Amino acid sequence: MTERITKDMARNIYFGGGLFAILVFVGLTFDTVHRIPELSHADKITKSVVAGKKIWEDNDCVGCHTLLGEGAYYAPELGNAFKRLGGGNKEAFRSFMQGWMAAQPLSTPNRRKMPQFHLTPTQVNNLADFLIWTSKVNNQDWPPNIQG
Amino acid sequence: MKYSSQMVAKPYFIFALILLAGEILFGLTMSVQYIYGDFLFPELPFNVLRMVHVNLLIVLLLFGFMGSTYYLIPEEAERELWSPLLAKITFWVFVVAGVLTILGYLFVPYAELTKLTMNDLWPTMGREFLEQPTITKIGIVLVVLSYLLNVTMTVIKGRKTTVSIILLTGLFGLAFFFLFAFYFSDNMIMDKFYWWFVVHLWVEATWELILGALLAFVLVKLTGVDREHIDKWLYLIIAMTLIAGLAGTGHHFFYMGAPGYWLWIGSIASAAEPIPFFLMILFAYNMVKNRRIQDDNKIALTWAKGTAVVGFLGAGVWGFMHTLAPVDYYTHGTQLTAAHGHLSFFGAYVMICFTVISYAMPILRGRPHGNGPKSQKVELISFWLMVIGMIGLTLALTVAGVMQIEMQRMPDNAHALSFMVAQAKIAPVYIVRSLFGVMVFVGLLTYFYSFFVKDARTVS
Numbered sequence: 001m002t003e004r005i006t007k008d009m010a011r012n013i014y015f016g017g018g019l020f021a022i023l024v025f026v027g028l029t030f031d032t033v034h035r036i037p038e039l040s041h042a043d044k045i046t047k048s049v050v051a052g053k054k055i056w057e058d059n060d061c062v063g064c065h066t067l068l069g070e071g072a073y074y075a076p077e078l079g080n081a082f083k084r085l086g087g088g089n090k091e092a093f094r095s096f097m098q099g100w101m102a103a104q105p106l107s108t109p110n111r112r113k114m115p116q117f118h119l120t121p122t123q124v125n126n127l128a129d130f131l132i133w134t135s136k137v138n139n140q141d142w143p144p145n146i147q148g
Numbered sequence: 149m150k151y152s153s154q155m156v157a158k159p160y161f162i163f164a165l166i167l168l169a170g171e172i173l174f175g176l177t178m179s180v181q182y183i184y185g186d187f188l189f190p191e192l193p194f195n196v197l198r199m200v201h202v203n204l205l206i207v208l209l210l211f212g213f214m215g216s217t218y219y220l221i222p223e224e225a226e227r228e229l230w231s232p233l234l235a236k237i238t239f240w241v242f243v244v245a246g247v248l249t250i251l252g253y254l255f256v257p258y259a260e261l262t263k264l265t266m267n268d269l270w271p272t273m274g275r276e277f278l279e280q281p282t283i284t285k286i287g288i289v290l291v292v293l294s295y296l297l298n299v300t301m302t303v304i305k306g307r308k309t310t311v312s313i314i315l316l317t318g319l320f321g322l323a324f325f326f327l328f329a330f331y332f333s334d335n336m337i338m339d340k341f342y343w344w345f346v347v348h349l350w351v352e353a354t355w356e357l358i359l360g361a362l363l364a365f366v367l368v369k370l371t372g373v374d375r376e377h378i379d380k381w382l383y384l385i386i387a388m389t390l391i392a393g394l395a396g397t398g399h400h401f402f403y404m405g406a407p408g409y410w411l412w413i414g415s416i417a418s419a420a421e422p423i424p425f426f427l428m429i430l431f432a433y434n435m436v437k438n439r440r441i442q443d444d445n446k447i448a449l450t451w452a453k454g455t456a457v458v459g460f461l462g463a464g465v466w467g468f469m470h471t472l473a474p475v476d477y478y479t480h481g482t483q484l485t486a487a488h489g490h491l492s493f494f495g496a497y498v499m500i501c502f503t504v505i506s507y508a509m510p511i512l513r514g515r516p517h518g519n520g521p522k523s524q525k526v527e528l529i530s531f532w533l534m535v536i537g538m539i540g541l542t543l544a545l546t547v548a549g550v551m552q553i554e555m556q557r558m559p560d561n562a563h564a565l566s567f568m569v570a571q572a573k574i575a576p577v578y579i580v581r582s583l584f585g586v587m588v589f590v591g592l593l594t595y596f597y598s599f600f601v602k603d604a605r606t607v608s
Contacts, residue, residue: 062276
């Protein structure tokens with residue numbers, strides 16, 4: 001088969017196909033960037049959510065957990081933590097988070113350990129608000145069940 | 149060695165191999181933590197180990213690519229490197245920046261590190277694979293720029309071949325897409341979207357161009373096949389890479405908050421992503437079949453064929469397993485993802501570095517016909533130890549992934565096991581994974597040993 005293809009033809013496929021692929025990708029990128037604010041409810045990104053995102057990053061939470069399925073696979077998915085651990089109730093989730101973060105690391109022998117991050121109560125609330133916002137992102141109804 | 153400036157490649161190769169040893173050791177440590185959660189805790193929490201593990205991988209591959217380029221470009225351009233001195237300076241700058249960053253990860257709590265490096269001025273930290281302090285990221289840009297300058301000037305002033313042009317295209321792409329590491333937004337979904345511009349468009353687009361060019365170079369040298377023929381194959385491979393790989397980025401946009409059309413576009417485009425890897429197998433075996441010279445460096449050819457095959461398995465087969473949106477709905481972010489990541493990075497990118505090193509290193513050490521038979525035999529053993537070890541640990545992670553999906557993802561809310569309970573049930577599989585990991589490390593040590601095997605021929 002390949003005998004019939006010359007080097008020039010192959011090069012044209014590369015340039016033509018490559019250019020086409022780039023144009024399609026750039027086009028879709030513009031559209032996606034345009035739509036993400038609505039899909040992610042960008043209007044609900046409060047100061048507290050922004051602060052929570054920063055705490056998430058500054059402590060490298062993604063080094064163990066996944067968020068919407070992306071990250072490390074050592075610890076539970078947290079994109080839907082609000083629904084799983086807070087039952088969808090803001091106050092309940094915040095108070096769960098206060099207790100949970102303060103209790104780390106758990107003393108259960110040989111259970112995977114989460115470090116103690118020494119966050120202030122306000123910071124924990126910020127983190128909770130960030131996870132509440134994340135849980136509401138329109139992401140095609142993933143994960144399949146509450147366990148994430 | 150035709151040009152004395154090719155010698156600058158040597159420290160790059162050696163350092164890449166040292167980093168690989170470190171990478172595997174950290175991987176092994178993490179695999180123990182997967183079984184015994186208290187291991188090395190709280191001194192070295194999992195996220196720190198993982199950060200070091202993946203950052204070492206990225207940096208070792210960059211060193212490998214740079215060394216390979218510095219070896220290849222003078223020979224392709226038929227002239228000395230534009231500035232061997234700059235290549236040496238770049239090496240040391242990159243070494244110091246890399247080592248300091250890794251030490252920072254290990255000895256400073258990450259939150260402290262963000263303060264210490266003034267991350268707030270331009271927050272780029274705390275994202276998977278891009279954990280480096282902003283200052284390190286700027287350092288990487290400077291290193292890559294000086295490297296690109298050096299290589300580009302050499303090509304401009306010398307002979308231009310398809311291999312060197314495609315390599316340069318890949319390298320410019322690498323540099324360009326890294327710039328998205330500096331993007332940040334208060335909206336996590338925007339962050340995630342552009343994050344893939346670095347991650348996916350590196351490993352599933354621009355790096356494949358680099359991989360193709362390096363593989364073609366080694367095949368030209370070892371088989372003596374006509375360049376017209378090799379160039380044609382290379383163009384076909386990278387054409388398919390771009391056609392499938394760019395829109396194929398969509399397979400990461402299924403469930404992270406991007407529009408729903410990516411479910412279709414990502415599935416269809418990325419279903420074609422195995423094609424360039426399959427072409428690479430045909431390419432390698434075809435060139436070997438039609439070879440015009442019998443090079444004594446047989447092991448380099450083994451690595452070249454191995455890269456094509458294991459790259460196809462890891463990136464092609466293991467990638468395809470979960471690239472269709474309805475499948476990924478259940479597999480997204482499970483151990484199956486880890487299985488794919490391990491075999492694809494090893495098969496495609498670590499192995500191409502081994503290929504170039506196995507070809508070039510004997511020449512740099514004054515053995516133009518490759519290492520002696522004894523040394524090659526040791527290296528062949530190391531090849532199989534590493535390849536079987538990696539495939540074994542990938543299979544173990546695949547089993548772990550399937551178990552996780554069955555217990556945690558497939559059942560409904562009432563019956564699904566929690567993440568931690570499911571993980572506890574998978575523990576025996578993680579032991580198997582660790583054992584195969586040890587095998588990989590033994591393979592690497594065997595590889596190191598092959599450098600010191602004394603052969604009658606190499607002495608004469």
